[in-house]
Amino acid sequence: MMVNLLYLEGPDKKSHYCWIKNISRLVGSQLTKHDGAIHICDGCLVFFREESGLQKHISQGDCQKICTILPEPGNNFLQFKDFHLSFKMPFTIYSDFETILNPIHGCTSNPTEKYTINTHIHKAHSFAYFIKCSYNDSLSIFRSYRGKDCTNVYMKWLIEDVRRIYKDHFSNYKSMKPLTVEEQKET
Known part of the structure; x- marks a missing residue:
């Protein structure tokens, strides 16, 4: 590419x-x-x-x-x-999944051709994520979860947290006042 x-x-x-x-x-x-x-x-x-x-x-x-x-x-x-x-990002998200390697049984390949043998599959069993606020640590969030449905819970919680952060901190911006003639000359 x-x-x-x-x-x-x-x-x-x-x-x-x-x-x-x-x-x-x-x-x-x-x-x-x-x-x-x-x-x-x-x-x-x-x-x-x-x-x-x-x-x-x-x-x-x-x-x-x-x-x-x-x-x-x-x-x-x-x-x-x-x-x-440069500007600091107001919020940064760090996330990690833990997985269990389960063996794959019954994989056969043609030895006369190029191939890759899959021997194990990653099965997610837990996650943790940290939303770090760069200007106020009280707005930072840590979440973790362990269970078979962890990928669905991860998406649900992360979407909820991101929507809440957007609603509380980014959706109510007001436009700037226009520059005066003097301010325009200074730039």
Whole structure:
């Protein structure tokens, strides 16, 4: 699987990676005035109007792979430094399940083909989760449960807790007052 990323760098040398979910939508209008969808080869960035054209291109090996230029040694590190500008998440959820490994009996495979043998199955028997509030520990929640129906109980409790947190802390935001002319000049 290939993930396309767009690297943006501003004049102040601040940079950011963006995930390109659909490269055709990003660059399609720059490549053609065609109003419909286009299909782009990930290897050489050639585009086709029909999916069948792209499949033919790939299957015939017509793809001339693009040249990848890697950073030079000494200039090959990229890291986030401005932690003081980041926002803390008001609530973070940590959760864990405990499982029992039950053996699987009667699994047979064809020895002439590649295969994976499943020998055990994980059966959940308990869980615990902790909802940590970053600004008020009295709002943090710990829950645990042990039983055969733990996966259903987990979903039920977690949905209830998240809905309650949303209702109590996020659903009643008010819009900001508009900036005055003086405040706009300051920014």
